[in-house]
Amino acid sequence: MTSALSLVERHPTLDAGSIVSSLVPPPQFTQARFDNYIPNPDYPSQEEARTILEEFAGRNTSVIKQAKLFGRSKKVEEFPPGVYLDGGFGVGKTHLLAAAWNVASGKKYFGTFLQYTSLVGALGYVKAVEALKGASLICIDEFELDDPGDTMMMTRMLGELVAGGTRIAATSNTPPAALGEGRFAAADFLREIQALASNFRTLRIDGTDYRQRTAEGISRVLTPAELAAQIGSAREVGDFVTEDNFDGLLAHLATVHPSVYVRLLEGIDVIALSDVHVIMNQTDALRLVAFIDRVYDAQIPLIASGTPLSEVFGGDMVHGGYRKKYLRCVSRLIALTNS
Structure with missing residues (x-):
């Protein structure tokens, strides 16, 4: 080629196996770490987001292992099982997301929203969920809901994965409760959107496009x-x-x-x-x-x-x-x- x-x-x-194996951070973020993310002092929310996400990523593996050790199917969580980085483009959200992925151990995936929906399209919903099940962490970059079908499908998939002990970290330019606004009749799918949002703790990151x-x-x-x-x-x-x-x-x-x-x-x-x-x-x-x-x-x-x-x-x-x-x-x- x-x-x-x-x-x-x-x-x-279109090769489903290749899509799964490609669910890793882009080459430019291979070395992304929390300590080489440089927050802009003019925007304290950047430092706050780094601190919280680093704690989230560090807890990720230990919580899963503890659950398996004691044979528990459910865990008591201090926060929702996901973190959602909401902010404008160019403020370092993807760097932080990749840093979380790099810290996590075990089975983990990193991809854009489009890559995950494409995986469902290639494998079918059931096989896609099976491929992702058991992951300690799934990172979703550029989370966006452009149509009602994606809204319901992602709500269902994330719900199943979270129930199995997987944690989710996501980035977007839109708060989770506002996903889909201006693109389709979001009000008609409010229940699904709210269910999706309930999985995440939202962290707002302010700043200018680097x-x-x-x-x-x-x-x-x-x-x-x-x-x-x-x-x-x-x-x-x-x-x-x-x-x-x-x-x-x-x-x-x-x-x-x-x-x-x-x-x-x-x-x-x-x-x-x-x-x-x-x-x-x-x-x-x-x-x-x-x-x-x-x-x-x-x-x-x-x-x-x-x-x-x-x-x-x-x-x-x-x-x-x-x-x-x-x-x-x-x-x-x-x-x-x-x-």
Whole structure:
């Protein structure tokens, strides 16, 4: 697959086993620890969140072992069996989540909300729960409920896992009781949403987006000639660069399951996109968001011509129900194109 010179030439298949084995933190967070998370002193909630989550992660393994030792099926918990980090993008929530995963021992999983829902889609609900059962800790990054089916499915799955002794740590840009607002009739599923929220102790993390402390406020854009020159220079030093037309990439993403977007990126050092333009179709926009999340996880630089990538979400998208998702993506696009 790495020999393909464009992303559209790559056709990864959906493999349930690969999805399970990929439930680990992204490479950039392999060394994430609580002691190398640097709280911003202007926002005390960052230090507070680190302290509480470190305690939560440390208790995780000992509580499970104690339960098994005494043969108890239920445990008395001082707090709910989950911690939910609520805050804006770029305040270090994923770093803290990965730190908790790195501290925990035993069977553990780390993935985005999309990866877990994709696992259910690949294995079926019963087999997915069986695959995750017995874990001491499950970390869910970018928790979001975009439709009623996901709401009920995740409520049921988390309930079963928690009942079996698993603890849950999650991050999101939205408090758990407000998940789904602006995207579907959340009021119709209030009972399910409240049941989901009851599993978590919510920790609010305030702060500014660290990616934009040093990045410009817009994605860097190149002329076609500059793009060609940079592609040539990167290849001369041995970087593996893919070249794609923006429309071609959007069309190709529609043919690939989002859970395997990460496999589109194997072996790539730089992604080059030509003729970038504003997207008016929300389905295409959301696919691009999912793809950029994986590009950001892999820390692959983007070079592009046309419209700045940070300005591709057209119409009223950034003011609608997916506002936080788009703004997070814009933040990441600015970082990737200015790296």
